Every structure is written in C-alpha cells, then in structure tokens.
Amino acid sequence: MRRTLKITLMATVGLAALATTAVAQQSKLRIQSHNSAESTYGKNIAKFVDNVETMSGGDIDIEMFYSAAVVKPNDTFDAARNNILDCDMTNGSYQTGKDAAFQFVADTMGGYDTPMQYLSWVHLGGGKEAINELYADYDMHYIGAHLGGQESLSSTTPLRGPEDLQNFKFRSPPGMESEIFANLGAKPIVMDFTEIFTALETGIIDGADASTLATNVSIGIYDIAKHTTYPGFHSMSSDHLACRQDVWDALPDAHKRIIEVANKTLAMDLLMDTLIQNGEALGTLPEKGVTIYDWSEDDRATFRAAARTAWEDWASRSPETRAMVDAHKEFIARIGLK
Numbered sequence: 001m002r003r004t005l006k007i008t009l010m011a012t013v014g015l016a017a018l019a020t021t022a023v024a025q026q027s028k029l030r031i032q033s034h035n036s037a038e039s040t041y042g043k044n045i046a047k048f049v050d051n052v053e054t055m056s057g058g059d060i061d062i063e064m065f066y067s068a069a070v071v072k073p074n075d076t077f078d079a080a081r082n083n084i085l086d087c088d089m090t091n092g093s094y095q096t097g098k099d100a101a102f103q104f105v106a107d108t109m110g111g112y113d114t115p116m117q118y119l120s121w122v123h124l125g126g127g128k129e130a131i132n133e134l135y136a137d138y139d140m141h142y143i144g145a146h147l148g149g150q151e152s153l154s155s156t157t158p159l160r161g162p163e164d165l166q167n168f169k170f171r172s173p174p175g176m177e178s179e180i181f182a183n184l185g186a187k188p189i190v191m192d193f194t195e196i197f198t199a200l201e202t203g204i205i206d207g208a209d210a211s212t213l214a215t216n217v218s219i220g221i222y223d224i225a226k227h228t229t230y231p232g233f234h235s236m237s238s239d240h241l242a243c244r245q246d247v248w249d250a251l252p253d254a255h256k257r258i259i260e261v262a263n264k265t266l267a268m269d270l271l272m273d274t275l276i277q278n279g280e281a282l283g284t285l286p287e288k289g290v291t292i293y294d295w296s297e298d299d300r301a302t303f304r305a306a307a308r309t310a311w312e313d314w315a316s317r318s319p320e321t322r323a324m325v326d327a328h329k330e331f332i333a334r335i336g337l338k
Contacts (some may be wrong), residue, residue: 150232
C-alpha cells in the first residue's frame with residue numbers, strides 16, 4: 001500500500017512539473033530598428049536578440065526588423081502604439097512634433113561629454129523615471145538607451161574653437177542643433193545626409209555634422225574635409241528601446257528583467273565597439289592630411305552655455321520639456337560638469 005502511494009505521489013509531482021513546463025509563458029515581441037543589420041549597431045542588436053532568447057531559454061521570441069522594414073523610422077513609435085509592432089528601437093527625436101521634450105530623450109546637444117555620463121543619468125540619475133513620465137502619456141514604456149558616442153564635426157576650414165564657428169556654413173540636422181550653432185555665429189544649412197558630398201565638393205558648405213569619427217572615415221568625408229573635432233562635443237544621439245505599455249505589463253517579471261539586462265549589455269557593447277572603431281579611425285587621419293582638434297574644457301563650456309540658452313527656449317514649449325531639461329541640469333550639476 002505504501003509503495004503504491006509513493007508511486008502515485010511521484011507520478012502526481014511529475015505530472016505537475018510537466019504541466020508547469022507546458023504552461024510556461026511564451027513572449028513574442030516585434031521590434032523595429034532604423035539601423036541596417038550590417039552596421040555596427042545592427043550587429044549589436046542581433047547580439048541583444050540572441051542574449052534575450054538564450055537567457056529566457058527560448059521563452060522570449062523576438063522578431064527583429066532592420067532598416068525600417070515595416071514602417072518609416074519616424075513612424076515606428078506610433079506603429080508600436082497601434083499594435084503594428086510591439087516595441088520601438090529607433091530615436092526619440094523623431095517624436096519632437098508630439099512634444100519638444102522628446103529632444104532631450106534623444107540628444108541634449110552639448111549636455112554631456114561622454115556616453116557614460118548620459119547613461120548614468122538614465123539609469124542612476126532619475127532619467128529613466130523622467131522619460132517614463134513623458135512616455136506614459138503615449139502608452140509606451142521606456143526601457144533604456146544605447147549610444148555610440150560623440151559625433152565629430154568635419155570641415156574644410158580649421159575648427160580650433162568657438163571663434164572658428166563664425167560664418168561656418170555646415171550641414172546640420174533640423175531642430176535644436178541649428179539654433180545652438182546659429183547662436184554661436186555659424187550658418188547651419190539643413191540638408192539630407194546624402195547631399196553632404198556634393199555640397200562639400202561644390203563649396204555650398206564648409207563642413208558637416210555627419211556622424212562619429214569612424215563613420216565619417218568609412219564614408220570618405222575626410223577625402224574632402226581636412227579638419228575635424230575629436231573627441232566630439234556637440235552631439236551624442238541616443239536611440240531607445242520602448243515598448244507599448246500593455247505589452248510590457250503583460251510580460252512576466254523574469255522576462256522584463258532579461259530584456260532590461262540585455263538592453264544594458266547592448267548599450268555597453270555599442271559604446272565599446274564605437275570607442276575601438278573611433279580609435280582605429282583616428283590612426284588613419286594623419287596620412288590623409290587631416291588636422292584634429294580637441295576642444296579645451298573652457299571651449300566646451302562655451303558651447304554648453306550656448307546650448308543652455310537653446311534649452312531654456314525649448315523648455316518653455318511644454319511642461320514636459322521643462323521637467324526634462326530640469327532633470328538634466330540637476331544631474332549635470334551633481335556630477336560637476338560646467
């Protein structure tokens with residue numbers, strides 16, 4: 001009788017274990033990036049997907065779309081909100097038409113000297129909480145940031161410091177950057193990335209805000225422009241991972257933690273890859289006849305002061321922007337930046 005009871009109990013426990021395994025929650029996420037699969041960013045995103053799927057034992061299945069394969073980059077956020085996708089891995093600046101506060105999620109323009117300072121604001125300085133107050137109004141949940149590093153200005157004329165920005169005609173993206181440089185005496189010209197080479201060759205512009213040093217080298221900008229800033233000081237654009245709130249809420253806590261940890265790993269991998277690639281690119285510039293300018297702390301502070309003027313103008317555009325700007329200013333003071 002005891003033997004029968006023991007066998008019955010073992011069978012019951014075994015069936016319960018099988019039942020638990022059978023009902024283990026499966027999570028499937030559709031995510032879009034605007035980066036190509038072949039880019040440094042895209043390769044690190046692929047590692048993010050593999051990390052999530054491996055750490056979850058296959059319980060989280062990510063369908064990743066590269067190069068804005070489903071919708072245009074600036075439509076990705078709304079595609080996630082409207083159930084076409086589940087998550088957005090593009091850039092908050094695409095949403096500045098909704099609220100100016102999104103600019104300060106994506107790029108503070110002169111706010112920080114290094115990617116680690118910005119990431120510290122996000123994860124340890126109240127940034128993630130401030131961003132989620134904004135994203136909650138759009139039924140989205142902000143998970144975290146990833147960025148390579150400061151971009152480098154390229155120029156056909158010297159860029160020794162702020163004084164060389166007077167009448168500097170350069171390709172600029174639209175928005176706050178153009179306003180900051182205009183305040184410093186430059187003449188920013190908004191144009192598409194694909195127009196840079198022709199504009200440099202024909203003298204329509206003296207230089208360009210294109211990308212990081214490594215990317216500028218890879219696309220051949222320094223074949224024409226023989227002056228560059230490095231390390232950069234003006235722009236450090238950060239992409240995000242954000243998911244629709246109901247999708248995020250439905251995930252088990254274990255799955256949420258896996259995604260958060262994998263996203264932090266993506267951020268660090270991208271940062272380290274960019275650091276290495278920029279260093280390698282830097283070594284090729286002397287043979288190209290390129291002069292490199294590392295602005296002094298005082299010069300960077302001059303740019304940051306001009307940026308702060310633009311910040312205050314943008315902060316007046318909505319209460320959400322005011323809150324985001326204040327969150328950055330408080331953290332910048334906390335870590336001792338000028």
